[in-house]
Amino acid sequence: MFFTALLATVTLSLRVATGSLLRSAQITGNTLARRKDATFITRPGVKFTNASALTNAAVVLSLKSTSGTSVGSTVLRNALASGTSTSINAAESGAGYAIDIDFGAETFSVIFDTGSSDLWLAQEGLRCVDYYGHEEEISECAFGSLYSGEIDEIAEENFNITYGDGEFLTGNLGYQTVCVGGLAVERQEVALVDLAYWNGDNESSGLMGFAYPALTSAYEGTDPTQDNVNTTDLSYTNWVFTAIEQGLMAPVFSVAISRGIDSGPSGQLALGGLPDVAHEDDWASTPLQILELTPHNTEQSNYSYYTIIPDGFLLKSNSTSQASFHTWKAGYQEHRTVSSTVTTTFPVIIDTGTTLIYLPVELAEEINAAFDPPAVYIEAEGIYEAACNAVPPYLAVVINGKAFGIDTQDLLLTNLGVDGSTGGCITGVQPIEDLYILGDSFLKNVIAVFDVGSSEMRFASRGKY
Numbered sequence: 173m174f175f176t177a178l179l180a181t182v183t184l185s186l187r188v189a190t191g192s193l194l195r196s197a198q199i200t201g202n203t204l205a206r207r208k209d210a211t212f213i214t215r216p217g218v219k220f221t222n223a224s225a226l227t228n229a230a231v232v233l234s235l236k237s238t239s240g241t242s243v244g245s246t247v248l249r250n251a252l253a254s255g256t257s258t259s260i261n262a263a264e265s266g267a268g269y270a271i272d273i274d275f276g277a278e279t280f281s282v283i284f285d286t287g288s289s290d291l292w293l294a295q296e297g298l299r300c301v302d303y304y305g306h307e308e309e310i311s312e313c314a315f316g317s318l319y320s321g322e323i324d325e326i327a328e329e330n331f332n333i334t335y336g337d338g339e340f341l342t343g344n345l346g347y348q349t350v351c352v353g354g355l356a357v358e359r360q361e362v363a364l365v366d367l368a369y370w371n372g373d374n375e376s377s378g379l380m381g382f383a384y385p386a387l388t389s390a391y392e393g394t395d396p397t398q399d400n401v402n403t404t405d406l407s408y409t410n411w412v413f414t415a416i417e418q419g420l421m422a423p424v425f426s427v428a429i430s431r432g433i434d435s436g437p438s439g440q441l442a443l444g445g446l447p448d449v450a451h452e453d454d455w456a457s458t459p460l461q462i463l464e465l466t467p468h469n470t471e472q473s474n475y476s477y478y479t480i481i482p483d484g485f486l487l488k489s490n491s492t493s494q495a496s497f498h499t500w501k502a503g504y505q506e507h508r509t510v511s512s513t514v515t516t517t518f519p520v521i522i523d524t525g526t527t528l529i530y531l532p533v534e535l536a537e538e539i540n541a542a543f544d545p546p547a548v549y550i551e552a553e554g555i556y557e558a559a560c561n562a563v564p565p566y567l568a569v570v571i572n573g574k575a576f577g578i579d580t581q582d583l584l585l586t587n588l589g590v591d592g593s594t595g596g597c598i599t600g601v602q603p604i605e606d607l608y609i610l611g612d613s614f615l616k617n618v619i620a621v622f623d624v625g626s627s628e629m630r631f632a633s634r635g636k637y
């Protein structure tokens with residue numbers, strides 16, 4: 173999956189959390205548009221300055237893998253079958269991590285996504301369409317149970333979202349009581365979808381975004397075709413930030429996605445603290461970065477995605493036994509020794525809703541070349557594949573001086589099946605032009621703490637498991 177909220181193409185400048193301009197990395201493409209009236213303000217005061225003081229959370233939800241048996245080699249066959257979607261999309265379809273929530277009086281399974289901010293459910297009577305908007309059977313959207321109840325509808329507002337893999341949905345917004353892990357928020361703004369291009373898993377009925385309110389997808393008026401990110405965009409406080417504002421949970425949540433399970437319980441989401449998962453005690457902290465949302469008005473910057481700047485990447489090819497430490501700046505690449513002090517590199521988004529790792533084209537190329545035998549770029553599919561028995565390189569993400577190694581199982585995804593036309597398996601690191609993402613292939617190796625109270629991310633290695 174690739175459930176990163178996709179907004180209009182604008183030129184962004186990157187700012188550090190303190191607001192000082194770090195450098196003006198030009199990030200163009202499928203990223204953010206401005207949110208002209210975001211209302212959420214980070215609440216000061218509650219800070220976890222001592223990572224070891226974080227305790228296990230009282231509220232821990234099970235993350236369920238929803239890929240079922242459907243993934244198989246269809247993942248790669250889809251890539252070939254579809255002339256329009258790139259294989260990145262195909263490789264990302266199918267799998268997901270879902271949580272159960274109470275929506276009104278009913279329980280629904282929804283995809284858990286840190287790369288977007290809205291909570292929506294598919295409602296009865298919705299029209300399922302293909303990529304071109306042509307109506308299809310509802311079964312093609314593969315939703316779980318459809319919501320048949322009501323919400324306290326908001327007049328003159330509509331919901332309109334497009335995700336990174338091209339899926340799009342529109343609908344209406346309203347208020348409903350939403351209870352997650354026993355934490356009930358009354359009159360939470362939510363969306364009900366009545367039109368969807370969606371590749372579901374037959375289990376989840378919607379999606380719940382845990383990113384910042386700036387990424388919510390409400391618009392003025394009732395006609396989605398008139399929505400304009402520059403002029404009719406509205407913002408609202410989504411569930412996790414409402415729960416924090418209301419003091420229902422400490423301003424932090426943590427995620428442990430577990431490897432090796434394609435269906436059923438496969439990790440934990442802890443609200444207000446840490447999940448109960450074995451990990452090393454050596455934490456790395458790094459400030460969350462603000463992506464400048466408007467090209468012109470720097471006053472309106474807000475946190476949006478969970479964006480961090482890693483120090484760099486450690487790459488050690490099995491075939492060459494050479495370790496190199498990479499730090500990437502706009503447009504050029506530097507090699508340094510592991511012990512070098514590195515201060516600058518590119519921003520990445522921490523996204524549970526994206527399966528793989530997406531890095532700048534040249535870096536992805538170098539990592540894929542370090543497989544033994546080297547992974548190759550399949551032009552027709554737009555993805556890197558390696559022989560299914562290839563030996564992946566040692567790859568680590570360096571965050572605040574600590575290297576987080578990525579298990580070789582997450583670098584060569586043999587569980588996604590063999591590409592029928594090439595005989596290859598997809599690798600865990602793929603190239604992308606603009607919005608770099610550390611998805612589940614990275615997250616399976618760590619506990620990730622999304623500390624919105626102190627505006628930082630923290631990571632601890634889970635070691636070998």
Ligand SMILES: *[C@@H]1O[C@H](CO)[C@@H](O)[C@H](O)[C@H]1NC(C)=O
Pocket residue numbers: 222223224225
């Ligand atoms: C952090 O918290 C732990 C546990 O409460 C404590 O033992 C430790 O001394 C604290 N460290 C610092 C630097 O305050």
Ligand SMILES: *[C@@H]1O[C@H](CO)[C@@H](O)[C@H](O)[C@H]1NC(C)=O
Pocket residue numbers: 240242266311314372373374
């Ligand atoms: C969902 O169910 C439909 C019909 O039963 C089936 O054709 C499809 O493969 C299923 N999709 C997934 C992702 O399980």
Ligand SMILES: *[C@@H]1O[C@H](CO)[C@@H](O)[C@H](O)[C@H]1NC(C)=O
Pocket residue numbers: 332333334340342396397399400401
């Ligand atoms: C809103 O939805 C319509 C119909 O799906 C789509 O054409 C349009 O691009 C969307 N606009 C925004 C701003 O998302």
Ligand SMILES: *[C@@H]1O[C@H](CO)[C@@H](O)[C@H](O)[C@H]1NC(C)=O
Pocket residue numbers: 180181182400401402467
């Ligand atoms: C929104 O504003 C940006 C920057 O001014 C512009 O490039 C873009 O085309 C606008 N988008 C729409 C849908 O008007």
Ligand SMILES: *[C@@H]1O[C@H](CO)[C@@H](O)[C@H](O)[C@H]1NC(C)=O
Pocket residue numbers: 208209210211212213214471472473474475
């Ligand atoms: C978010 O945007 C609002 C409205 O522009 C602004 O008042 C607020 O200070 C911003 N918050 C942050 C953390 O920048």
